[in-house]
Amino acid sequence: MEGIYLSLTWSVKKGSSLLEDLLTFGPDLGVSVGDDYTLRYADGGMRLEMGNGVSHSLVLSGATPADQGMYMCTARLWTREQGAWNRIQEKTMEIGEVTVTPTASSLSVQVQDASTLSTGETLLLTCSVSAEASVDLEVTWLMNGTRVVARLSRDGVLTNASDAVDVRRLGKWDFQLKVRGVELSDAGLYACKASAWVQRDGGRWDRAAEKVSDPVRVHIIKQNPEYTVVLSSSVNAKFSGDMTELECKVTNVSNLHSGRLGVSWLYRDVQPGDVPVSTHTIASLDENGNLVAGKTYKSRVEAGLITVIRTEPSVFKLRLLRTTDADVGEYTCAVTAWVPSRHGNWKKAAEHVTPALKVSFANKRPVLSVAARRLREASAAGSTFEMSCQAHVQNVPPETAFSILVLSEKAVGSPSRKLASLDREMVLQLEEDRDLILAKTGKREFQFRIPAVQVTDRGFYWCEMKAWTKQPGEDWHEMAKGVSNKVQINFIHKGPTFDVSISSDTTSVFPWETVKMECDVSVSGTSPTTDDVAYEMKWFLSRLRGSNSPSLLAIMDRWGVVHKAPRNDSSDCSLERLGPRKFAMNIHSTQDSDAGDYYCTATPWIRSTASGVWSKAPEVSSQRVFLNVKFALWDSMKLPLLYGVCASVTVGIVSLVLGLVCAHCCCKTTTPTPRSRNKLMELEMD
DSSP states (O other): OTTEEEEEEEEEEOTTSOOEEEEEEOSSSOEEEOGGGHHHHHHTSEEEEEOSSSOEEEEEOSOOGGGOEEEEEEEEEEEEETTEEEEEEEEEEEEEEEOOOOHHHHOEEEEOOOEEEETTSOEEEEEEEEOSSOOEEEEEEEETTTEEEEEEOTTSOEESOOTTEEEEEOSSSEEEEEESSOOGGGOEEEEEEEEEEEEOTTSOEEEEEEEEOOOEEEEEEOOOOEEEEEEEEEEOOSSTTSOEEEEEEEEEEESOTTOEEEEEEEEEOOOSTTOOOOEEEEEEEOTTOOEEEOTTTHHHHHTTSEEEEEEETTEEEEEESSOOGGGOEEEEEEEEEEEEOTTSSEEEEEEEEOOOEEEOOSSOOOEEEEEEEEEEOOOSTTOOEEEEEEEEEESOOTTOEEEEEEEEESSTTSOEEEEEEEOTTOOEEESSSSOOEEEEOSSSEEEEEESSOOGGGOEEEEEEEEEEEEOTTSOEEEEEEEEOOOEEEOOOOOSOEEEEEEEESOSEEOTTOOEEEEEEEEEESSOOOGGGEEEEEEEEEESSTTOSOOEEEEEEOTTSOEEEOOOOSSOEEEEEEEETTEEEEEEESOOGGGOEEEEEEEEEEEEOTTTOOEEEOOOEEOOOEEEEEOOOHHHHHHHHHHHHHHHHHHHHHHHHHHHHHHHHHHOOOOOOOOOOHHHHHHHHHO
């Protein structure tokens, strides 16, 4: 209709209060909002939806109990004359009664019944929430009314929870609390607090309601794992070197649940009487199955000679691949039960130690004795010496192998030295660079021979033998060891007697001079020819008189080759042979550090006329000669004084010349002009 305009007004009547306008549209296509609803309209909580020109709607979102009442719509027709609006018709219609149920009234929170758990188990509690409205929920688990166990926000973010606590959303209205590895401290009253949140049209979240469920009681019972441990020997070693296997079996296991078993093998030596002994840990399997070797047995475990294995979940075995005499004793097995803790690691819950099990060889211990006897006696230098070493054994297996080592010493109690050896595989090794023979002549018999005995070979000789056994696929293992009696080489040497003396051309020198020291070797008795004797000469220096720690300066071996020790000084030395038995050492450019006691040693080498073999005679030493290096005071001062005088004279002459030049150039003499005598005479005339 032309010239007629429409306006619509939505109103609400709350109880006995007056009618309250919510929103008016028109008649000039404008919108006016009631005073109490301006903010709500601005936030989008109240909006006008235009229809097809006939039907229009007012939408109220985020309804609250304050929105209850009778809603009405008023339509008015308007005309406009001379800029003023005139209402020509009005009609009001009731839309309907609106009732809003509070979210808190419809919100219901409930936790399942109480539960009883054992320590180490997992606690599961479910919180069921129901509400008539569509809301977002935030769930908080409480313990004993105040302690927050965990909180799951409306966005699904878990806060205030430890590593052992988790909260999951099972559905739209169900939430589950999970506590792993419960302890006694986890017992108490658990409740679920649910908070309902609604979002306004402006994006702001409001907490619409909050409710806490009735608490349920959780009981925790402490139950340690229980089990029985039995230790037995599954394989016994018959001889030293055989394998021993011990079995530790766990039975009647209860209350272990998700726990684990670990084992520790312990050893204790057996001592007669009441002698206290210490217990050593051989190896252990921890809660993660890792092998941890004991300090005493670490090398054997790392080499694979001792193994700890788990053949079944409750069966542990200890294997000594090569049982020795040191392994004889008492063994125990300690089984430890480990249960998971709430922090993700493992804690010890129980431990059972078995009674001691004694381990020994099934057969008697092997015995090895060695007898040495002289086959050929050395009567003089250059003759042959032979001896035999035979082993006598008891309680050894037939496949036993033997090794032998021949040793000697100058006198009883003096340091021993190794001569030759045959290992268990009959590989010969000579410890000295000379012609020695060691061979196996029987199953358990060996012969040792020195073809050309020297004077220095006089002394005592004996054999050291070892019995070895070998398991298939393994290395050799020593079973027993024996040492023979001693056989002596003792003959009277009727050869020449040597002596050496030292002399110096001077005993006191100045620095940078040369000193010559001569060493003469004298022979008494039957003297060998020049071609049948050679000498090895050594020179020594002891910077402190009477010191027993001299320094080796140089060596001239029996072939005439010179070897000099390294020197840090500017001085040097040289060696020369002056005659068949006369040698000299020259010290060039002597220094203060060259002062001290000097002496030389001579080692004769004599060739046998019968066999042509060279033999080494005992070493002889000379007396000591002291060399004094003087400090030349005038020689050390004259050059500095000469340099100083020359420098002083030169500086004086230069200074004098420089002074004369300066005086001539800078100071000039002024001559006065004489008065004319003619003028004086003229004055007198006047």
